Amino acid sequence: EADIYQTPRYLVIGTGKKITLECSQTMGHDKMYWYQQDPGMELHLIHYSYGVNSTEKGDLSSESTVSRIRTEHFPLTLESARPSHTSQYLCASSEDSWGEGYTFGSGTRLTVV
């Protein structure tokens, strides 16, 4: 079934560790996004990509980085995790220039201790 997949679902790591959150979609969408969802529910755009080799920073400043080497894969990396990075990270994809058809993954809940 065409969908967008995130792994892991839950992750607890120590301060200073390097981590990569995986996001893959099988819908053939060109556009992909990373949102950070804080405990107060609000969704903040941290990175997006319009296609292979295209990456942009979002509205919320983030110490993470992303890459887009393949259309279906959009991983997010934290070089040195800190407790302030504790949050839920949601990946999404869309095929339309107006954001129609935004499909979200199930999210990764990250806790940095």
Place this chain on the structure above:
Amino acid sequence: GENVEQHPSTLSVQEGDSAVIKCTYSDSASNYFPWYKQELGKRPQLIIDIRSNVGEKKDQRIAVTLNKTAKHFSLHITETQPEDSAVYFCALSLSGYSTLTFGKGTMLLVSP
């Protein structure tokens, strides 16, 4: 980016009542307005959307209205049911852009 104000932040209704959530924006270049529902522990899912050339759209018990002049759009849920309990997000994108800016969310609780 564009700001979206969403009200109320929480809404409690009795089963069978109607619920209305309103969002306001400032940039007249905004032209796509989707609504997402996020149940506890699950991913946000698109439930209805509207484009700037349409004033109202309805899908069974849910409807969205758009007032471009006043720059606000609203989600209407009629005959609410306990399974409507969730967090609802409004969002918008600007013409020529695919990124969505989300409101802060409304927690809707429907009591039996």
